[in-house]
Amino acid sequence: MSRRKDRQGRVEPYRLSVTLEDIAYEGGALARHDGKVIFADYGIPGEDAVVEVDRERKGVGIGRVVEVISAAADRVEPPCPYFGACGGCQWQHIRYPRQLELMAHIVREQLRRIGKFEEPPVSLTVGADDPWGYRNHARFSVNREGELGFVVRHSRRFIRIDHCLIMHPWINEALPKLQGKSAGLHQVAIRYGVNTDEVLIHPDLGEIEPSIPSAQRYYHEELAGDRFRISGASFFQTNTPQAEKLIGLVRQRLRIKSDDLLLDAYAGVGTFAVALAPDVRRIIAIEESSAAVDDAMVNISGAPNIQYVKGKVEAILPELTE
Known part of the structure; x- marks a missing residue:
């Protein structure tokens, strides 16, 4: 049945009873109804639910769960009174350990579908010590x-x-x-x-x-003992404790040696370059944002083995020579 929709894909809302089969990369649960793919916010794989569809895009229905018929074991009561309305958080209805499993699953599926990996080498998600009150x-x-x-x-x-x-x-x-x-x-x-x-x-x-x-004009943050200047237009990790964990994880997995040359693509204000500079011979950092590069020049002042190159990674990499 063809439905009238506007330029944003909005349609007259309609409801479907479905079984949620999987989780999609944007965070909604995935189901199928009469051969049509349905994406539903606020669902969990394995649940039977009623989904209200209010948008359609390229033959795909998009909506939200309005009634849970059979709840998943990991469904919890969202603690936030704005959940489901403000549009910020997507998974407060899912127990946190299960959220971590779903994150790894999404990455694995994207590598399989888009990257064509047969067995994507995805590790377990490293969770936060406290998933609340973290956003800086x-x-x-x-x-x-x-x-x-x-x-x-x-x-x-x-x-x-x-x-x-x-x-x-x-x-x-x-x-x-x-x-x-x-x-x-x-x-x-x-x-x-x-x-x-x-x-x-x-x-x-x-x-x-x-x-x-x-x-x-800017503020400073410290990660793993290093101090960074960050301007308003520069990106910086929004979860400070997790950023510190990430630095440690990168150092561990790289198994770097003192004579290594590292390439830091999309280097931002120098977070990883500064952290790893003492352990390697040289780092080449590439960053497009002028604000981030200006901050980086301050942040790397104590690390003479870091070279910053301003520009698009995809344009600079083919021309790069040691």
């Missing part, structure tokens, strides 16, 4: 009343957020000081240095809430 970077939208919140996924609807369970406590403590005072702003971005207690907040909030420092 928040970007809040602001509505006409000056309230801070998020825009609902797949829509333009705004939802006010007074406390986000995955944000660092410092960010949550700043929220009530800004709620209802930020009219005229488009967004408020807050970044917090977990190991330095420094912040980077844009735009200038001095006239709105003087107690909150803002309009900094």
Whole structure:
């Protein structure tokens, strides 16, 4: 049956009873109905559920679970009152150990389907010690009343957020000081240095809430003993403890030797280059972002064996010589 849809693929919602078979790379569960693939947010493989489909794309139905008929053993009650509405978190309804299994499964399936690996060499997911209160970077939208919140996924609807369970406590403590005072702003971005207690907040909030420092050019964070400058336009890992675990894991798996030459593609502000520089002969780092390269020049000042090359990785690699 053909259904009328708009340019965004939205259709008149309809409901289907399905068995969820797998998990998709965007986080939704996958099912099939009369030969048609259905992606359903907030489901878990193995469940029987009712899915409300409200979008279609290339013959695929996209929607969300609205009723669980037979729940998976790993289904839990989401602790966040905004879950399913704000569009940020996707898996709070799944027990955390099962989330880690599903993450590895998604990577394995992508390598198999797209990379054509017969037996993808995917290790177990390294979980966080605490999956709550970790996020050091928040970007809040602001509505006409000056309230801070998020825009609902797949829509333009705004939802006010007074406390986000995955944000660092410092960010949550700043929220009530800004709620209802930020009219005229488009967004408020807050970044917090977990190991330095420094912040980077844009735009200038001095006239709105003087107690909150803002309009900094950059802030600093420390990872595994190294200090990094990060500007507003530069990417940095949003989970500081996990970033430190990742550095240790990369060092362990590379089995680097003192005479090695390493290539750090998409090097950012130098996170891995700086961490590994003491252990190798030379590192060539490639990064396209001007802001990230500017930060990196500061961050690598104590590591003369790091060479930064600005540009696209795919353009520079073919021309690169030692």
